Amino acid sequence: MEKLISVIVPVYNIEDYLPRCVDSLLAQTYQNLEIILVDDGSVDTSGVICDGYAKKDARIKVVHKKNGGLSDARNAGMDVATGKYIGFVDGDDWIDQDMYRSMYEACEKEQAQIAVCRYKQIRTSSGETFVPEIDASTGNSVLLSKTRALEAYLCEDEQYVIYNSVWSKLFLAEMVKDMRFPVGKNSEDIMFTTKAFCKMERLAYLNAPYYNYVLDREGSIMNEKVGQRRLRDEIPFWQEQISHLAKEGMTELSDKAAYRFYRRLLFYYIDFMENKDTRGFAGEIIKELKKEKENIVRIYKKDYVATGDKVRMKLVLAFPFAYYCAVKGYDKYVIPLRAKA
Known part of the structure; x- marks a missing residue:
């Protein structure tokens, strides 16, 4: 039945x-x-x-x-x-x-x-x-x-x-x-x-x-106040996810979830920088990354972390605005050249 x-x-x-x-x-x-x-x-x-x-x-x-x-x-x-x-x-x-x-x-x-x-x-x-x-x-x-x-x-x-x-x-x-x-x-x-x-x-x-x-x-x-939603709700939930996996004894999966979380923060940073109304949120993302620096350094030594991600993370932690300019330059010049090739 x-x-x-x-x-x-x-x-x-x-x-x-x-x-x-x-x-x-x-x-x-x-x-x-x-x-x-x-x-x-x-x-x-x-x-x-x-x-x-x-x-x-x-x-x-x-x-x-x-x-x-x-x-x-x-x-x-x-x-x-x-x-x-x-x-x-x-x-x-x-x-x-x-x-x-x-x-x-x-x-x-x-x-x-x-x-x-x-x-x-x-x-x-x-x-x-x-x-x-x-x-x-x-x-x-x-x-x-x-x-x-x-x-x-x-x-x-x-x-x-x-x-x-x-x-x-x-x-x-x-x-x-x-x-x-x-x-x-x-x-x-x-x-x-x-x-x-x-x-x-x-x-x-x-x-x-x-x-x-x-x-x-x-x-x-989902259309309301994306900046506040990401900072107030999404980021704490991603962090809770990482912590929950660790408590369940899934250490490797917890680290992989953290890796994805840090990559997501880089996306949030660029997204917030694109609009003058959300640039204040971009600063909050950098604060979050620097707060997590010790764990980022540990996880980014893992074999599954892409070389490009390691470079991007080093740059954004040291010079956030330079990282933003590099991303925009890549989008403006490199991607169109590759499309023509």
Whole structure:
């Protein structure tokens, strides 16, 4: 008998997007679903839309609550979920009709505690759909061990592309039932995914983009105050990830996660320097790098650290603005020359 999947959908002021999302869930070829719509204090007609769907289909449950943010809404959904598996869909996105059947069957076939799929990026401003290149040679699903899956996730593997997002995954409920998202924070998926991966034994990887992610919806959390979000939420979560892996006894993976974190800080620095309104944040990134200098020196002696990364890190630690100028010069002169060659 097919097991129940609880799908948690946070809803906040998305009346123009919500019907498309819910309709995509009702159209799933896997029908044994518990669809939990969490109205997070919406002030538009989103709550009414939720109630209307609940009257039409008994699989839909609606939770109305005061506004507490995305994490709080997901937690409220987890509190009432009864499924054997738990999935998440953001209310302004939608999914392909075979998503949950494919992920469920992969978990059951591989005896995996988590299934992961890829996604399509939808740009609402232009109507453009960006579909990542998919290599279908891996077949329907591939079984990855805990260590291999963590390696792919932390090191941004090109063969097995695994994102932080919980909406690209299906979780065995008993494994995550005691976990909750940190309320009042953005980028909350980083630690939920990391902790879940540390608990699992096996992961089923599906090399197919079943999820449709709306990239630039006006009013979306991801579009708000990127500088503050990176400093207040993302950086502390990346640091917590590194610490958590070390506490779990995964020293090498912790160091590799730190390496990726330091590379990410270099990207943040250049990104902030590009705009005069965010250059103050660039200074904060340099402070963070210098604070981590001792650990950076240790990790950058590892064999897996690219030579170019070693050079870039030495330059930015000694002369941050010179590093910025070097990057801009490379982009302006070297890349066009290589394109012509």
